[in-house]
Amino acid sequence: MTQAxxxxxxxxxxxxxxxxxxxxxxxxxxxxxxxEVAGSxxxxxxxxxxxxxxxxxxxxxVARTFHAAYDRLGGEPTGLRIRCVNRIPHARGLGxxxxxxxxxxxxxxxxxxxxxxxxxxxxxxxxxxxxxxxxNVAPCLAGGLTIAWETSGGARMTRMEVSSRxxxxxxxxxxxxxxxxxxxxxxxxxxxxxxxxxxxxxxLLVAALTARPELLLDATEDRLHQSYRAPxxxxxxxxVERLRAKGVAAVVSGAGPTVLALAFRDGxxxxxxxxxxxxxxxxxxxVAPHGACVQPIDQ
Numbered sequence: 001m002t003q004a005x006x007x008x009x010x011x012x013x014x015x016x017x018x019x020x021x022x023x024x025x026x027x028x029x030x031x032x033x034x035x036e037v038a039g040s041x042x043x044x045x046x047x048x049x050x051x052x053x054x055x056x057x058x059x060x061x062v063a064r065t066f067h068a069a070y071d072r073l074g075g076e077p078t079g080l081r082i083r084c085v086n087r088i089p090h091a092r093g094l095g096x097x098x099x100x101x102x103x104x105x106x107x108x109x110x111x112x113x114x115x116x117x118x119x120x121x122x123x124x125x126x127x128x129x130x131x132x133x134x135x136n137v138a139p140c141l142a143g144g145l146t147i148a149w150e151t152s153g154g155a156r157m158t159r160m161e162v163s164s165r166x167x168x169x170x171x172x173x174x175x176x177x178x179x180x181x182x183x184x185x186x187x188x189x190x191x192x193x194x195x196x197x198x199x200x201x202x203x204l205l206v207a208a209l210t211a212r213p214e215l216l217l218d219a220t221e222d223r224l225h226q227s228y229r230a231p232x233x234x235x236x237x238x239x240v241e242r243l244r245a246k247g248v249a250a251v252v253s254g255a256g257p258t259v260l261a262l263a264f265r266d267g268x269x270x271x272x273x274x275x276x277x278x279x280x281x282x283x284x285x286x287v288a289p290h291g292a293c294v295q296p297i298d299q
Contacts, residue, residue, distance in 0.1 A: 004036035004297040005110045007103040010143065010288040011088040012095030013168070013260045014135035016209075017220035017251040018201035024095075024139035024146045025209075027168055028286035031086045031099050033062055034297060035107035038079040049086035049096065061097060065104030065130055072126065073112045091176035093254035098136035101127050102292050110294050121154075128155035136254065143291035145209050160206070162287045163264075165213045169272050170283040171259040177233055182255035185229050194223035213264035216249035220262065226252050233257040239276065248272055 011029040015021070031049075042063060046054040053060055058067070062082055070077060088096045105123050109115040120141065127137035134148035138157040148157040201221050208219035229252065230237040236257040243250035243261055248268065253260040259280075261272050269284050276282060 003111070004034065005107050006295050006297050007033045007035070007106050007110075007292060008295075009033065009099040009103045009140055009292045011170075011285075012098060012136045012139045013093070013170070013253040013258075014095065014139075015222075015225065015251065015254060016205060016260070016262075017222040017226070017249075018198040018224065019135075019147075019205060020198070020222075020224050021133050021135050022147055022149060023202065023205065024135045024148065025162070025168065026139040026143045026146075026288035026291060027094070027170065028288045029087055029094070029170070029283065030288075031084065031088050031096075031103065033085075033100070033103040033107065034083040035062070035066060035104075035111065036081040036297070037077050037111055038081045040079040042079065043081045044084075045082070046084045046086060048084075049088060050084070050090045061100040062104040062107075065101045065127075066108045068130065069105040069108035069118065069123075069126060070112055072122075073108070073114050073118060075112070077111070089172050089258070091178060092172055093177070093252065093256045093258040094170065094172070095136040095140060095254065097179075098127070098131055098140045101130050102137055102140045106292055106294050110296075121156075124157060125154040139288075139291065141291045143288050145206070145287075147206070160210050161289075162209050163211060163213050165264045166209060166216075166287060167263040167269060168285045168287060169261040169263055169269055170253065170285055171239065171261060171272075171276055172281040172283060173235065173257050173279070174281075175233075175257060177255065177257045179255040182229050182232055185232055186225055187228060190224060198222060198224045209262075213262075216262050216264060217244065217247060220249045220251050222251065229256060239280070243272065243275060246271070246275060248275075
């Protein structure tokens with residue numbers, strides 16, 4: 001039986017403007033998580049983003065999700081050694097917690113003797129239960145562009161290829177923002193006209209990302225969540241508005257405060273960089289065509 005695995009998990013951006021809690025995009029920025037079944041105890045080493053989380057022990061998200069999946073399959077590992085090399089910024093709206101969740105679950109599936117019984121649908125369901133919604137865990141698991149939804153039977157998703165012309169650019173500030181705070185600013189109800197407008201734009205966005213990138217500016221218009229979150233991240237919303245005024249399809253990434261620009265024209269990445277200036281970390285990225293990848297580690 002395999003005793004150690006490496007799980008590579010991509011960053012993700014959810015919502016993408018109008019696709020609130022439904023649309024997600026996998027991005028070419030990765031965390032690497034190594035998990036080994038050891039003799040006893042729990043050892044966690046973290047380098048890069050989130051180094052301060054190493055001391056959380058069993059409450060560390062990778063350890064917690066590993067145990068949740070292992071318990072679902074039956075039994076307990078004798079001990080664990082976990083090593084995380086993190087590149088996805090934490091609390092910035094790029095899916096760092098979803099990446100850790102998927103990494104822990106997939107490592108448990110790979111290391112449990114009965115792991116083959118745990119399907120991708122089971123992984124999605126458990127990850128959604130842990131995260132609270134499937135919009136980030138779906139693209140982390142499947143790659144590309146995903147639409148995720150929940151039914152009485154649990155979370156489901158479908159995956160699509162993104163046009164090769166689309167180039168995401170993540171504009172990351174130094175400040176962090178907890179998802180819970182951003183969600184707390186959302187109203188219980190919204191005007192019917194705004195909901196209807198978002199439904200049309202979300203449908204258009206699927207077409208824009210997969211086949212018609214020239215429609216991205218119109219397709220990323222949102223009336224459902226971004227403006228309500230402005231008090232928590234005024235600089236992010238200001239940047240979104242400035243970029244959109246220049247014709248760039250810019251949105252808040254997930255719950256923010258990262259801004260995601262979807263470039264597709266020649267030279268657009270350079271024009272985005274010029275508009276942003278030096279107060280943001282600029283990361284031109286590829287769309288990750290594949291989701292989380294698990295590899296055994298030779299002992």
